[in-house]
Amino acid sequence: MANYRIAPSILSADFARLGEEVRNVVTAGADIIHFDVMDNHYVPNLTIGPLVCEAIRPHVQVPIDVHLMVKPVDRIVPDFAKAGANIITFHPEASDHVDRTLQLIRDNGCKAGLVFNPATPLHYLEHVMDKLDIILLMSVNPGFGGQSFIPHTLKKIASVRKLIDESGRDIMLEVDGGIKVDNIAEAARAGADTFVAGSAIFGKPDYKAVIDAMRSELVKV
Numbered sequence: 001m002a003n004y005r006i007a008p009s010i011l012s013a014d015f016a017r018l019g020e021e022v023r024n025v026v027t028a029g030a031d032i033i034h035f036d037v038m039d040n041h042y043v044p045n046l047t048i049g050p051l052v053c054e055a056i057r058p059h060v061q062v063p064i065d066v067h068l069m070v071k072p073v074d075r076i077v078p079d080f081a082k083a084g085a086n087i088i089t090f091h092p093e094a095s096d097h098v099d100r101t102l103q104l105i106r107d108n109g110c111k112a113g114l115v116f117n118p119a120t121p122l123h124y125l126e127h128v129m130d131k132l133d134i135i136l137l138m139s140v141n142p143g144f145g146g147q148s149f150i151p152h153t154l155k156k157i158a159s160v161r162k163l164i165d166e167s168g169r170d171i172m173l174e175v176d177g178g179i180k181v182d183n184i185a186e187a188a189r190a191g192a193d194t195f196v197a198g199s200a201i202f203g204k205p206d207y208k209a210v211i212d213a214m215r216s217e218l219v220k221v
Contacts, residue, residue, distance in 0.1 A: 005032055006031050007034040008198070009035075012198035012203055013202045032065045050080050057084030066080050066085040067115060073090040085110055087112075088110045089115045092120070115142075118140070118156075125160075132169070134172040135171060149178030149183055157190035188218055
């Protein structure tokens, strides 16, 4: 079986007890904590910043995967690196100099990646594969949790998987948006290996039961 990773998104967690929430979801089997940063500018919502990342860092040992839905991005990258992020991804449309932003993330000691919205073309990948540790494909339009998976994303996942395989590089392929027990295997068959899930996990009474069910589906791939 491939090395699959499940990354619960704290966007759907109970923010009144966030430390307890991240501890519980890691105990339940989460591999990564996904951290959604929205600025009410690049996307129509306002969420959390580096101080919250710094606050949850002592509660978990797993990587914190910071998804920046902000514009511009360069100013805030060092803040999240200092706050304890391990992975930082951003949208190419939100940077004037994609290559430079990727290098900035790496210079600050984090793994770097690009995020592609459902309608964003993949041509940005042509000249930066050597600076990527992760590629994140949005299977919903960013800005809100709880949306339904956009089926066309499966073709995009397959296209990116082909590019990664041809590059010969060890690049994670993450998918985010509407991932649930009943469609996680389909995304894996298309080529994804890292799965962000928000309301599908945090919205349920038993986190371990959901994560176990997801892993059971992945075993079938």
